[in-house]
Amino acid sequence: MEKSKSITTVKVDLGPKSYPIHIGANILPGLGDYVKRLGVGSRIMVVTNPTVGALYGRQVSDSLEAAGFETIVAEVPDGEKYKSLESAALLYDTAFTGGLDRSNAVLALGGGVIGDLAGFIAATYMRGVPFIQVPTTLLAQVDSSVGGKVAVNHPRGKNIIGAFYQPRMVFSDINTLYTLEDRQFRAGMAEVIKYGIIRDRDFFTFLEREAPAVRQLHIGTVIRVVETSCRIKAEIVAEDETEQGIRAILNLGHTFGHAYEALTGYSEFVHGEAVAIGMVSAARAAVKTGLLPEPDLARIERLIATYGLPCGFGNLDIAEIIESMYHDKKAVGGKVRYVLPETIGRAAIVPEISHEILKNVLQGQQNQV
Amino acid sequence: MEKSKSITTVKVDLGPKSYPIHIGANILPGLGDYVKRLGVGSRIMVVTNPTVGALYGRQVSDSLEAAGFETIVAEVPDGEKYKSLESAALLYDTAFTGGLDRSNAVLALGGGVIGDLAGFIAATYMRGVPFIQVPTTLLAQVDSSVGGKVAVNHPRGKNIIGAFYQPRMVFSDINTLYTLEDRQFRAGMAEVIKYGIIRDRDFFTFLEREAPAVRQLHIGTVIRVVETSCRIKAEIVAEDETEQGIRAILNLGHTFGHAYEALTGYSEFVHGEAVAIGMVSAARAAVKTGLLPEPDLARIERLIATYGLPCGFGNLDIAEIIESMYHDKKAVGGKVRYVLPETIGRAAIVPEISHEILKNVLQGQQNQV
Numbered sequence: 186m187e188k189s190k191s192i193t194t195v196k197v198d199l200g201p202k203s204y205p206i207h208i209g210a211n212i213l214p215g216l217g218d219y220v221k222r223l224g225v226g227s228r229i230m231v232v233t234n235p236t237v238g239a240l241y242g243r244q245v246s247d248s249l250e251a252a253g254f255e256t257i258v259a260e261v262p263d264g265e266k267y268k269s270l271e272s273a274a275l276l277y278d279t280a281f282t283g284g285l286d287r288s289n290a291v292l293a294l295g296g297g298v299i300g301d302l303a304g305f306i307a308a309t310y311m312r313g314v315p316f317i318q319v320p321t322t323l324l325a326q327v328d329s330s331v332g333g334k335v336a337v338n339h340p341r342g343k344n345i346i347g348a349f350y351q352p353r354m355v356f357s358d359i360n361t362l363y364t365l366e367d368r369q370f371r372a373g374m375a376e377v378i379k380y381g382i383i384r385d386r387d388f389f390t391f392l393e394r395e396a397p398a399v400r401q402l403h404i405g406t407v408i409r410v411v412e413t414s415c416r417i418k419a420e421i422v423a424e425d426e427t428e429q430g431i432r433a434i435l436n437l438g439h440t441f442g443h444a445y446e447a448l449t450g451y452s453e454f455v456h457g458e459a460v461a462i463g464m465v466s467a468a469r470a471a472v473k474t475g476l477l478p479e480p481d482l483a484r485i486e487r488l489i490a491t492y493g494l495p496c497g498f499g500n501l502d503i504a505e506i507i508e509s510m511y512h513d514k515k516a517v518g519g520k521v522r523y524v525l526p527e528t529i530g531r532a533a534i535v536p537e538i539s540h541e542i543l544k545n546v547l548q549g550q551q552n553q554v
Numbered sequence: 555m556e557k558s559k560s561i562t563t564v565k566v567d568l569g570p571k572s573y574p575i576h577i578g579a580n581i582l583p584g585l586g587d588y589v590k591r592l593g594v595g596s597r598i599m600v601v602t603n604p605t606v607g608a609l610y611g612r613q614v615s616d617s618l619e620a621a622g623f624e625t626i627v628a629e630v631p632d633g634e635k636y637k638s639l640e641s642a643a644l645l646y647d648t649a650f651t652g653g654l655d656r657s658n659a660v661l662a663l664g665g666g667v668i669g670d671l672a673g674f675i676a677a678t679y680m681r682g683v684p685f686i687q688v689p690t691t692l693l694a695q696v697d698s699s700v701g702g703k704v705a706v707n708h709p710r711g712k713n714i715i716g717a718f719y720q721p722r723m724v725f726s727d728i729n730t731l732y733t734l735e736d737r738q739f740r741a742g743m744a745e746v747i748k749y750g751i752i753r754d755r756d757f758f759t760f761l762e763r764e765a766p767a768v769r770q771l772h773i774g775t776v777i778r779v780v781e782t783s784c785r786i787k788a789e790i791v792a793e794d795e796t797e798q799g800i801r802a803i804l805n806l807g808h809t810f811g812h813a814y815e816a817l818t819g820y821s822e823f824v825h826g827e828a829v830a831i832g833m834v835s836a837a838r839a840a841v842k843t844g845l846l847p848e849p850d851l852a853r854i855e856r857l858i859a860t861y862g863l864p865c866g867f868g869n870l871d872i873a874e875i876i877e878s879m880y881h882d883k884k885a886v887g888g889k890v891r892y893v894l895p896e897t898i899g900r901a902a903i904v905p906e907i908s909h910e911i912l913k914n915v916l917q918g919q920q921n922q923v
Contacts, residue, residue: 270643274708281710309678312705312716313796336681339643341650347681348717427682 193412197331197419199351199426206331206355206415210404213244213358216319217252223353225315226288230257230280232303233294234267237321240364245294245319257283261302265451268298268338270346276306290315290353296322296369297329297456301344304335308350316352321361323373324457327380327414330355332422332435342512343443343451349427355415359407367493372457374399374492375438377410379464380417382485383434386530388413389488396491434532437524438463444509445498454495461494462550469546470538471525481529497553507543562781566700566788568720568795575700575724575784579773582613582727585688586621592722594684595657599626599649601672602663603636606690609733614663614688626652630671634820637667637707639715645675659684659722665691665738666698666825670713673704677719685721690730692742693826696749696783699724701791701804711881712812712820718796724784728776736862741826743768743861744807746779748833749786751854752803755899757782758857765860803901806893807832813878814867823864830863831919838915839907840894850898866922876912 192209207219220229229249233242238260246256259279261267280291291314293303300318307316318330336347362370381389391409392399398406418435425432442463445454454462468485471477486496498506510521523535561578576588589598598618602611607629615625628648630636649660660683662672669687676685687699705716731739750758760778761768767775787804794801811832814823823831837854840846855865867875879890892904 270639274639277708277715278710281708281714309715309717311714312703312718334681339646339650341647345650345680346646346678348678349681 193408195412195415195419197351198423202351202426204351204353204355206357206419208326208357208359208408208411208415210408211358211360212356213241213319213360214248216245216356217248217250217254219354219356220249220254220290220292220317221252223290223315223317225290225353226286227253228255228257228283228285228289229292229317230259230276230283230285230289231292231294232259232261232276232299232306234261234263234299236263237295237299241294241321241361245292257285261299265298265338268302268336270337270339272302273305273309273337276302277310280306280310285310285314287311287314290317292317292319293330294319294321296320296325300325300330301334301336301347304333304350304352305337305347308335308348313350316350318352318355320355320357322365323362323370323411324376326357326359326362326411327373328376328418330357331415331418333426343446351426357411359404359411362402362407368455370402371493372455375457375461375464375489375494377414378485378488378492379435379437379460380414382464382468382526382529383437383524383532384417384421384530385413386528388417389484389529393484393488393491396488400492433522433534434524437526437532438465438467440510440521440523441466441506444506445501447509448501448505453499458495461489462496462498465489465496466546466550467523467525469549470523470542471527473542473546474525474535474538476533476535477526477528481526484529485526495554497550499554500552503544503547503551506547507540562777564781564784564788566720567792571720571795573720573722573724575726575788577695577726577728577777577780577784579777580727580729581725582610582688582729583617585614585725586617586619586623588723588725589618589623589659589661589686590621592659592684592686594659594722595655596622597624597626597652597654597658598661598686599628599645599652599654599658600661600663601628601630601645601668601675603630603632603668605632606664606668610663610690610730614661626654630668634667634707637671637705639706639708641671642674642678642706645671646679649675649679654679654683656680656683659686661686661688662699663688663690665689665694669694669698670703670705670716673702673719673721674706674716676721677704677717682719685719687721687724689724689726691734692731692739692780693745695726695728695731695780696742697745697787699726700784700787702795712815720795726780728773728780731771731776737824739771740862741824744826744830744833744858744863746783747854747857747861748804748806748829749783751833751837751895751898752806752893752901753786753790753899754782755897757786758853758898762853762857762860765857769861802891802903803893806895806901807834807836809879809890809892810835810875813875814870816878817870817874822868827864830858831865831867834858834865835915835919836892836894838918839892839911840896842911842915843894843904843907845902845904846895846897850895853898854895864923866919868923869921872913872916872920875916876909
């Protein structure tokens with residue numbers, strides 16, 4: 186592992202709520218100094234899980250304490266099912282008994298589950314306290330830590346309870362990706378590929394060309410992947426913070442993907458895998474509706490496969506997939522809006538797709554992997 | 555009861571989050587038309603309690619349905635203890651099973667408990683849906699429905715879990731005050747008197763002069779009371795939405811008041827009564843620290859008594875009161891900031907008061923009512 190302390194910064198431009206995303210390799214030891222510049226109170230609640238806590242908890246606490254902070258560490262068990270109101274209730278308790286006041290920050294050290302949960306606590310504890318994201322998975326570094334979507338799950342649906350609440354800083358040490366399971370890394374790549382499809386054809390081409398370097402975690406290449414992904418997401422979020430319009434293009438593959446996750450009880454596919462399959466569905470639907478040229482679909486499918494991601498959903502029932510999409514929280518007024526690629530590098534929001542086309546699209550992915 | 559459909563509107567000026575407060579007598583039958591103008595989706599979840607629901611639920615549903623809305627009515631049992639995460643979890647469930655989507659509004663029909671709880675649901679269900687306040691108590695009409703503070707309680711403290719989330723409209727029918735218990739009406743007057751003390755000497759004088767008309771619920775006088783209170787609160791909220799500075803003056807009497815509520819297990823004093831006693835504490839402290847002239851203290855105590863509100867806290871322990879204030883969520887960095895009147899019509903935020911002065915202040919109110 187190469188050592189480097191140079192830091193690349195992407196700014197999320199949201200007026201008074203703007204914040205920096207710092208990206209670099211082996212930068213965690215400098216975290217405390219960066220937090221100090223935020224002007225938050227002297228106590229910090231670090232929310233993490235046992236896996237990440239064991240790997241990086243000490244390093245983070247040491248860095249914060251060296252910069253003069255007191256830390257309260259709250260561990261939440263690993264797993265999506267702990268992204269719940271029950272976990273939130275326990276964290277409020279830890280915060281309150283730990284004497285966390287309105288000036289003190291909540292810091293998320295972990296992946297998307299930890300970031301979403303800790304962010305929900307930060308958004309709602311005493312009506313909002315400063316929030317810091319230290320994402321340790323690729324998915325969190327390129328997607329969930331940026332843009333201020335925080336949430337917990339409800340027994341009836343994912344992310345049903347949440348808020349738009351921007352962090353004061355995102356601090357991504359890509360060295361943490363070296364301890365990430367390969368499957369989780371690949372899942373994160375689904376969101377990375379998404380950015381290429383919806384907004385940046387050159388980046389898509391870069392991902393095609395550099396696939397070996399990315400998969401071997403070549404440090405400069407991975408920094409470029411994280412930085413470009415954050416830049417694209419930051420631009421879109423800056424245009425539409427609370428998803429009234431354009432931000433919805435970030436949901437490419439997600440309407441289909443949520444159905445694949447829900448119908449397999451969130452056990453067969455990790456989120457990024459479901460999104461990958463969903464992006465293929467969206468691209469296939471875009472071809473069928475005459476929006477996307479066939480060769481672009483082929484490139485999308487090929488790139489998804491190159492990164493070891495699935496293109497088909499196995500033996501799920503097609504009628505159930507369609508039904509499930511109509512229960513997604515993105516359905517408004519009983520209509521499902523779809524995000525479809527128009528070309529590699531640009532996406533459109535389409536108000537509805539006929540059931541006939543949907544069936545046809547899904548048949549092509551059934552019993553495939 | 556005089557009938558009048560003329561509506562007075564106070565605007566809360568918060569840029570794109572601005573909203574109107576409509577005030578009038580017997581205006582509930584026109585609610586649906588006003589909601590229609592907001593451009594929200596066709597389904598509305600009405601959150602209320604059995605008492606208010608029995609009195610006004612039908613009138614509200616009829617008006618909404620006549621304007622073309624479908625309503626889902628969710629009743630939460632009466633009482634502060636139901637302003638909890640558990641109630642919130644049940645309401646998320648009702649919303650989800652009722653098919654509430656992101657365009658659909660949550661409407662609070664009730665007092666402060668219902669407004670705070672329903673507002674918290676609106677702020678967090680699907681990361682925020684439109685919110686409408688229909689306050690039916692004086693306290694809610696002059697205070698809690700305006701300004702976007704929403705919250706639920708945590709077993710360890712009131713309003714520990716919440717957000718700043720502005721409603722799209724507040725709709726106050728002062729006829730609902732005719733069915734309010736007199737004790738609750740008087741409690742609401744504590745917040746009204748507060749506005750006079752912190753911001754408007756003429757209003758304070760008006761409240762002195764018009765006390766008989768107010769207490770007899772003279773319709774024009776009560777409308778003026780609600781309107782002026784809302785105007786003052788709206789001005790302060792517009793200057794400082796998230797309580798970074800000046801908004802804190804709205805907490806006059808609240809730091810002391812929370813201690814009186816907490817130490818009596820929230821059973822002896824209703825909130826407004828505790829605030830009334832707390833305002834006397836603050837005014838006494840302001841005299842002791844040389845901030846407020848003695849005659850102003852006398853006028854404050856007299857007006858509070860005129861409206862049937864207490865000036866003393868009985869036999870609570872003084873050391874425990876001081877200790878409790880240091881645990882209040884408004885304590886930042888272990889310091890308690892106090893809001894003290896400088897004159898009738900203006901208040902200041904004071905970083906700290908010595909324990910000696912506090913003891914002296916509190917001794918004067920001990921064993922008094």
